[in-house]
Amino acid sequence: MSKIEIRTVNVIQYLYPLREGGSLPAIVKADDGYLYVIKFRGAGQGKKALIAEFLGGEIARAIGLKVPELVFMNLDDSFSKTEPDEEIQDLLKFSVGLNLGLHFLSGAITYDPLVSEIDALTASKVVLLDSIISNIDRTTKNTNLLQWNKELWVIDNGASFYFHHDWKTWENHLTRTFPLIKDHVLLQSASKLEEASKEIQQLLNQDKTIEIVSNIPEDWLLSESDTMTPTEMRAAYVKFINTRFSKIDLLVKEAENAK
Structure with a gap:
């Protein structure tokens, strides 16, 4: 990788x-x-x-x-x-x-679920991605997806990981799934969740998660209002992602039930 x-x-x-x-x-x-x-x-x-x-x-x-x-x-x-x-x-x-x-993707257009076509595997991957990162903002009101060169591009993930707005209670989120997936713009197109889950498990592992988290600039982790150190925050992000990842079967089931 x-x-x-x-x-x-x-x-x-x-x-x-x-x-x-x-x-x-x-x-x-x-x-x-x-x-x-x-x-x-x-x-x-x-x-x-x-x-x-x-x-x-x-x-x-x-x-x-x-x-x-x-x-x-x-x-x-x-x-x-x-x-x-x-x-x-x-x-x-x-x-x-x-x-x-x-x-900047010049000429890209906003994904419109009424007119844009999408393959089931890509839709399923995006649904599981948003379950893993707890992204509350990929709905029909605001798809945060682009069509460019006949492909789907994922943008705007800033509403994810919302637990980090209150570090005092972040560990409470480790036991949760993501019921808000019911509002996901691609849920009805996500008919290959099992297949997507297997692919994700092949592509994402703990080492990759640590590598991604280690690239967060130190400066972004410093805040007068936070009680945790940057090192503790990095460890928390890794633990959160890996915990979500370890229950991907539950997330698949939750998404299927929501459909």
Whole structure:
């Protein structure tokens, strides 16, 4: 299995905000010449949303789903000084430092369950991915999926791992499954859950989980309000993912029953 290498790039141009989400992500240009959708550390859910986005994206990639390249993005303080919009100006000011970028898929369209076709195995993998990472935000209201080059691409995993918003009770989540899977946009198309489960088990193991978690920037794990150390948090993410993974048969059953 190939080693994860996350590139770090510098933002050289702020182009325009994407107003669909509440957190005001934006299209920016980086010093490698490419365009990215940047998720800001200064937005509503802060660095925890970036961690969820990063972990969810790299786990999706590890199990064979299509995910735009994720990069760490350095943002300096020059952009807030030239931005006329006050809301965006504040966001840029609070986001100086390391942010998260997703390679911009030019011409991609939002997945629409009424008109877009999807194969059953891919649908089943996405359903199980979201059960594993406890992603509450892949519904018909907000699919967080794109169609690009006739393929399905997974984006926007920032609402996953919601236990990390309260570290005091995170261990309570280890015994739970994911009943909210009943609202998943792809549930009705996910007719190959058993097959998807076998593939996921071949592709994701404890070493891969540790490798993904070890790539979270240390800075994102530091917060005055958290009582746990970055090392303890990393261990908690690994334990959570592996515990979910160990009960994948239960997650399959839960999804099948929800259908």
